Amino acid sequence: MPRLAQLSGWLESQFSPGGKKHDFRLTSASADASFRRYFRVTLPGGETRIVMDAPPEREDCRPFVKVAALFHAAGAHVPAVEAQDLARGFLLLSDFGDTTYLKALDPSTARELYRDAVDALIAIQRAGRPGILPDYDLRLLRYEIDLFPEWYAARHRGVTLNERQISDFYAVSEKILASALAQPKVFVHRDYHSRNLMLTARDNPGILDFQDAVFGPITYDPVSLFRDAYIAWDEETELDFVIRYWEAARGAGLPVPLDFYDFYRDYEWMGAQRQLKVLGIFARLFHRDGKDDYLKDMPRVMTSLRRVSARYTELRPLACILDEIEETKTETRLTF
DSSP states (O other), X not given: OOHXXXXXXXXXXXXXXXXXXXXXXXXEEEEOSSSOEEEEEEOTTXXXXXXXXXXXXXXXXXXXXXXXXXXXXXTOBOOOEEEEETTTTEEEEOOOOXXXXXHHOSTXXXXXXXXXXXXXXXXXXXXXXXXXXXXXXXXXXXXXXXXXXXXXXXXXXXXXXXXXXXXXXXXXXXXXXXXXXXXXXXXXXXXXXXXXXXXXXXXXXXXXXXXXXXXXXXXHHHHHHHSOSSOXXXXXXXXXXXXXXXXXXXXXXXXXXXXXXXXXXHHHHXXXXXXXXXXXXXXXXXXXXXXXXXXXXXXXXXXXXXXXXHHSGGGHHHHHHHHHHHTSOOOOOSOO
């Protein structure tokens, strides 16, 4: 039976107890970078739900259900799981609407929206404890960095790194990884950004796409939020957002460094790891999966990566490699 027919039949069983047919309308809500699809279910009275279609041979719904319960218990606003068929990969969820932070953010709304996002993030981070979620360990962090030379440099830019570039790339990578692993650990959403935060009328924001959550570096989610792949702020504005997070985190008793410079250095180096990963993933989505939606966002990510790698002496060999791949020169502005 075709996948969509299976999904429709399952929804019939949820909305039509006793065999009485219950009319509903099924429309596409969104797709993401994985094999998951999302549909909006509109009931006759106008109420809506979201149904996740996650083919079990490709995706596993169990982490979503587990993390939803963890984050809800922490006080974060996540979708309620109203029904589930884990064997077939179907979840019926409450609906947060279709206004993402990406649509809502502008200079007039950013401070308030980011304040709400920081409050929710700190609640999640305060709940963090080891042994519950997978560790964001050296193996996983290194795997993500390795996506860059394979998928961005070689496949997307057609550049095979030479021996000197490979040596420099991995020498810098080890420093970035060491910085990440030395940070205090909390629950990490892992994609806490403007496309996964929904503007909601109560308990803003609604938080989505958390199924890959891990236990890892405290700066990872703040850099995902403020150094977003999909929206950019000037450095002074971003710095203000980061300071506000750092102050709120200290006030909440989270283990951030007492010196903001130390925190910001960790934040920037964590950002370099994430930007290398994101460029590799976006290239893979295009070349392997035929998804070109993310190509337009690559220059924004590369700009952030080149700026950071040029700012710190230890990262400058990476800046040289990026200049050679892009055949241009990095401009350095704000320094510390």
